[in-house]
Amino acid sequence: xxxxxxxxxxxxxxPETEISIFSRMSxxxxxxxxxxxxxxxxxxxTSEKLIALVDHYMRKGCNQYAPMPGIFPLREVLAEKIxxxxxxxxxxxxxxxxxxxxxxxxxxxxxxxIRPGDEVIVFEPAYDSYRPSVELFGGKVVPVTLKAPHFTxxxxxxxxxxxxxxxxxxxxxxxxxxxxIWKKRDFEALGKLVQDTSITILGDEVYEHIVYDNQxxxxxxxxxxxxxxxxxxxxxxxxxxxxxxxxxxVAAPAYLTTEFRKIHQFNVFSANTPMQFAIADYxxxxxxxxxxxAFFQEKRDLFIEGLKASRFQSLPCEGTYFLLMxxxxxxxxxxxxxxxxxxxxxxxxxxxVSAFYASSCDQRLLRICFxxxxxxxxxxxxxxxxx
Numbered sequence: 001x002x003x004x005x006x007x008x009x010x011x012x013x014x015p016e017t018e019i020s021i022f023s024r025m026s027x028x029x030x031x032x033x034x035x036x037x038x039x040x041x042x043x044x045x046t047s048e049k050l051i052a053l054v055d056h057y058m059r060k061g062c063n064q065y066a067p068m069p070g071i072f073p074l075r076e077v078l079a080e081k082i083x084x085x086x087x088x089x090x091x092x093x094x095x096x097x098x099x100x101x102x103x104x105x106x107x108x109x110x111x112x113x114i115r116p117g118d119e120v121i122v123f124e125p126a127y128d129s130y131r132p133s134v135e136l137f138g139g140k141v142v143p144v145t146l147k148a149p150h151f152t153x154x155x156x157x158x159x160x161x162x163x164x165x166x167x168x169x170x171x172x173x174x175x176x177x178x179x180x181i182w183k184k185r186d187f188e189a190l191g192k193l194v195q196d197t198s199i200t201i202l203g204d205e206v207y208e209h210i211v212y213d214n215q216x217x218x219x220x221x222x223x224x225x226x227x228x229x230x231x232x233x234x235x236x237x238x239x240x241x242x243x244x245x246x247x248x249x250v251a252a253p254a255y256l257t258t259e260f261r262k263i264h265q266f267n268v269f270s271a272n273t274p275m276q277f278a279i280a281d282y283x284x285x286x287x288x289x290x291x292x293x294a295f296f297q298e299k300r301d302l303f304i305e306g307l308k309a310s311r312f313q314s315l316p317c318e319g320t321y322f323l324l325m326x327x328x329x330x331x332x333x334x335x336x337x338x339x340x341x342x343x344x345x346x347x348x349x350x351x352x353v354s355a356f357y358a359s360s361c362d363q364r365l366l367r368i369c370f371x372x373x374x375x376x377x378x379x380x381x382x383x384x385x386x387x
Contacts, residue, residue: 066271074249187223215319309381
């Protein structure tokens with residue numbers, strides 16, 4: 001069979017899916033030597049203590065497969081963390097699974113649930129892995145379109161979108177890219193909508209510790225009607241400034257965890273062993289994650305204050321390490337075109353918020369990542385102020 005014949009016969013399972021906007025903008029930033037505020041990764045050092053712990057466990061010989069659900073000490077400390085934060089008891093053996101990053105946990109949960117014809121309600125703008133993961137298994141995304149500046153959820157609209165085919169609702173809190181946090185009333189409204197249904201909830205809570213101005217992070221774990229039907233996903237990359245380690249975890253009731261692990265074992269089987277042991281030791285110090293709000297709020301405030309000298313306008317940021325900038329006073333270009341111009345001509349790479357919607361929704365907004373050192377943030381601000 002010739003290569004040309006193979007290409008002619010090959011049918012893509014995701015024909016509408018392109019390379020991610022993060023990869024595109026990061027590549028553009030590298031090509032044009034721009035400051036990369038597009039992709040969500042820190043550019044400052046990881047804790048030396050944490051690195052030393054990884055080295056310790058590597059040298060100790062913890063270099064083979066971990067147990068499929070994850071090592072017990074890490075799952076144990078996570079159960080303790082969940083109890084401390086949310087006053088919920090999670091079974092260490094049956095309800096916590098360590099994963100190769102948050103995105104793998106999300107993908108595996110979707111794979112566990114979705115069959116052809118199932119519908120999945122997603123609040124947009126949304127993290128770009130949700131839709132292709134659903135479509136890969138024959139599901140259909142039903143979007144709830146939220147608009148700037150408040151991105152408020154109309155729960156009556158959500159109710160109208162629920163059908164007999166609704167299998168899953170995906171909740172992201174704090175939300176990327178809108179930077180909003182769900183309030184208690186939002187969870188209560190969601191609980192009322194699903195309480196008499198068989199709908200499952202997938203909670204993307206990877207930014208759970210990055211919430212500002214003394215606001216409360218509410219978790220699906222705290223609402224019995226929701227927790228009994230939920231996967232709750234978290235990320236050590238966001239927790240420990242180690243996105244390249246690709247480690248996360250998922251908490252779910254035992255009946256859901258059983259099904260999740262059936263797929264997890266044939267997807268990645270288990271996650272990085274020495275890093276699991278290191279993290280288990282490291283996060284026993286609660287300050288390793290309780291200090292995150294103050295750490296990132298300082299960076300957020302620095303960038304917001306700096307933008308006041310520019311023509312850009314910042315939108316309120318309640319959580320995550322992202323910020324939305326409105327460039328309407330500067331240009332009428334569509335978001336992708338302006339983000340490209342900003343990267344190639346002005347040397348600051350960002351992400352167009354329209355990329356987080358399935359249908360065209362151009363609001364002249366850009367997302368920046370402020371998980372950078374102060375020098376990088378100040379250099380970016382100097383360039384933005386000159387526009």
